[in-house]
Amino acid sequence: xxxxxxxxAQRLRRDTYALYLAGRDPRTPWYAKVLALAVVAYALSPIxxxxxxIPVLGYLDDLILVPLGIALVLRLVPPEVLAQARKRSQQVLxxxxxxxxxxxxxxxxxxxxxLALLAVWLYRLVS
Numbered sequence: 278x279x280x281x282x283x284x285x286a287q288r289l290r291r292d293t294y295a296l297y298l299a300g301r302d303p304r305t306p307w308y309a310k311v312l313a314l315a316v317v318a319y320a321l322s323p324i325x326x327x328x329x330x331i332p333v334l335g336y337l338d339d340l341i342l343v344p345l346g347i348a349l350v351l352r353l354v355p356p357e358v359l360a361q362a363r364k365r366s367q368q369v370l371x372x373x374x375x376x377x378x379x380x381x382x383x384x385x386x387x388x389x390x391x392l393a394l395l396a397v398w399l400y401r402l403v404s
Contacts, residue, residue: 291366292347293320298362299354309353316346322384 293316299305300313320343327338351359 289344289347291363291370292351293317293343294370295359295362295366296347296350296354298365299350299358302358302362304358305354309350312346312353313350316343316350318384318387319343319346322388324385324388 296313297317300310300317305313325335325338327334354362
């Protein structure tokens, strides 16, 4: 059971990075790019729709939303792009790439930027 969960987690990690690579490929349709980058950003983001401290529900978004988002995007990306992205992802992750922390930091900075833009917009709306 543990080995099976570990393989699933490794595939999920590989596919998340592969979606990032596929989202940057010019052969990927624009709608798949947007969704791919949104799913990757959500997967790497420390900010969840349902906070993790809420018992049971807090982890459901990570266990359900992320894999469903990945599955949806995998269907939208052209097969040849996906095959190349998975191959490249396997090569990079096999070398011990630890870029998730950097990517998570970038996502947090983007969230803070969006929050600042929202605050400015609300301030201008109220004033």
